[in-house]
Amino acid sequence: MIEWREEGMVLSVRRHGESDAIVEALTRDHGRHAGVVRGGGGRKLAAMMQPGAQLAFAWRARLEQHLGHYTVEPVRSRAAVLGDPLALAGLLSLTSLLGFVLPEREAQPGLYEASMAVVDLMDEGGLWPLAYLRWEMGVLERLGFGLDLTRCAVTGSRDDLAFVSPRTGRAVARDAAGEWSDRLLPLPLCMLGQGPAETADIVRGLRVTGHFLEKRLAPSLGDRPLPVARDRLIARLARVE
Numbered sequence: 001m002i003e004w005r006e007e008g009m010v011l012s013v014r015r016h017g018e019s020d021a022i023v024e025a026l027t028r029d030h031g032r033h034a035g036v037v038r039g040g041g042g043r044k045l046a047a048m049m050q051p052g053a054q055l056a057f058a059w060r061a062r063l064e065q066h067l068g069h070y071t072v073e074p075v076r077s078r079a080a081v082l083g084d085p086l087a088l089a090g091l092l093s094l095t096s097l098l099g100f101v102l103p104e105r106e107a108q109p110g111l112y113e114a115s116m117a118v119v120d121l122m123d124e125g126g127l128w129p130l131a132y133l134r135w136e137m138g139v140l141e142r143l144g145f146g147l148d149l150t151r152c153a154v155t156g157s158r159d160d161l162a163f164v165s166p167r168t169g170r171a172v173a174r175d176a177a178g179e180w181s182d183r184l185l186p187l188p189l190c191m192l193g194q195g196p197a198e199t200a201d202i203v204r205g206l207r208v209t210g211h212f213l214e215k216r217l218a219p220s221l222g223d224r225p226l227p228v229a230r231d232r233l234i235a236r237l238a239r240v241e
Contacts, residue, residue: 002068003060006030007075009116010053011099015041021049023070024099025057028112032102035059035070045072051095052078052119078123086240087122089233090132094118096227097136101143101217114138129237130190130197136209137191145169145216147208149192152176163187164208166215185211199240206234 008027016022021040026032035057040049048055054076061068081087094115102108118135121128140146146169151158153170162174163184177184188204189195214226 001060001062002064003058004030005056005058008033008055008057008112009095009119010049010051010055011095012051013040013049017041021045022067023049023072025055025070026098026102026108026112026115027057028109029107030059031106031108032099032104033059034104035061035068037070037072040072047077048072048074050078050082052081052091052122054078054116076123078119080125081119081122084122084125086236087125087128089229089236090122090128091119092229093227093233094132094135096229097139097213100224100227101139101213101221108142111139111142127197129199129202133190133202133205133209136206136213140209140212140217143217145212145220147171147191147212149187161187161192166211169212169216199237203234203237206237210234 006027006029008025011024011026013021013023016036019039019042021037022034023037023040024032024034039045056073056075058071059068081091114135118128118131121131148169149171152161152173153165153168154176155173157173160174161171163172163177163181164187165172166185171187172184185208186204188201190197190201191205218224218226
C-alpha cells in the first residue's frame, strides 16, 4: 500500500457514482494529483469540495499508477472568495488553468507557492488582479514559454518598451515598431513593474498572456481550447474598467 499526506488546493471536483467524487488537487510535492473522496459528492462534504479550498489530503492506493483514494480535512475554505463574484471568477480561472496546463503527478513547489499567494490575496480582499496577471506570466515562464520584456528585440534598448512581438514574446520599443506597430501586442507598463496598474491595463496585460497561452502553450498540450473560466474573468474585469 502506498500512502502520502500533504496540504493542497482543490482544483476541480466531479461526481463519481452516487455519492463519491474525483477530486483533483495541487500540492507542493505531488503536483496535480487526483483521487476519489468517498462521500465527496454528498451534502456533508459539499463545503470542502470547492475549487480553491485548502485541505489536508491523505492519498492511498495499492499501486502508484492507480487513481487511489483521498481522505480530506479542512484547512481553509476560501469562503470570502465565494461571496465576491469578481474574486470567484479569478479563483476559477486560476484553478482551471492549473488543471489545464500542469502534467499529472509532477512536483510544482514554485507554482504551488505562487498560486496559493494569489488565492490568499483574493480571500483577504487584497488587490489581487495585478498579482493574477503576474501569476499568468509566471506560468508561461515555468512551462518554457516566458516573455522577454527586458529590452527591445530590435534595438536592444531598455527604454520606452511599448509592444510585444506576438511571434517571439519579446518586447519592442515604440520608436522601433514603426509601421509594424499595428501587428504587435500593446505592452502595458504594469507588466514591466512600472506605472499604474489600472484595471484597463491589467485587461490589456491578460490579452498579452492569453495570446501566448492560446497560441504557444495550448498547442504544446494537444491544441485544446483554454478554459472558458479565463474568458469569464476577463469579461468581468472589462466591465469594471
